[in-house]
Amino acid sequence: xxxxxYCPFPDRExxxxxxxxxxxxxxxxxxNILGEVEALFVWKGxxxxxxxxGVLFKTDQTLLExxxxxxxxxxxxxxxxxxxxxxxxxxxxxxxWLAGINTGEP
Numbered sequence: 341x342x343x344x345x346y347c348p349f350p351d352r353e354x355x356x357x358x359x360x361x362x363x364x365x366x367x368x369x370x371x372n373i374l375g376e377v378e379a380l381f382v383w384k385g386x387x388x389x390x391x392x393x394g395v396l397f398k399t400d401q402t403l404l405e406x407x408x409x410x411x412x413x414x415x416x417x418x419x420x421x422x423x424x425x426x427x428x429x430x431x432x433x434x435x436x437w438l439a440g441i442n443t444g445e446p
Contacts, residue, residue, distance in 0.1 A: 341401040342438045345408060345424040348379060348392040350416060355393045358414040362397065367407040369441045370398040400438045401426050 345368075349355035352373065359371035374394040381388055399407050408424045415422070430438075 342427040342430045342435055343399050343401040343404040343407075343424060344427055345397040345399065345404070345411065345422060346394065347397070347411060347415070347420060347422045348377065348394050350390070350392060352393050354416050355395050358411060359395060359397070361414055362407060362410065365410065366441050367403055367410055368397045368399045369438050372396040372398075398438060400441055402439075403441060 349358070355371075355373050359368075359373065362368045362371065372395065374396065376391050377394050379390045379392045381390075397407065397411070404424045404426070408422050411422050412420060
């Protein structure tokens with residue numbers, strides 16, 4: 341089964357750096373670094389807003405927990421918002437691609 345992780349970053353460069361490490365360590369097969377997003381949030385009881393860069397990471401479900409933990413260690417925020425989930429539907433080719441992260445297949 342496939343999985344996705346969403347995580348916002350403070351800037352494009354930190355998103356790229358974490359994505360490259362995750363790719364090199366074979367925890368993900370792809371990172372889609374999205375455009376700037378406006379974040380409105382509550383943090384420690386205070387309302388805030390910021391500009392962030394969202395990233396969607398594609399991985400295999402068997403790597404989801406390890407990928408989330410590693411991303412937490414790499415991330416520049418003290419408490420990053422890392423949300424991972426299993427994907428119920430994906431074509432066979434996508435499932436095979438993501439399942440082959442550690443083996444280099446296909």
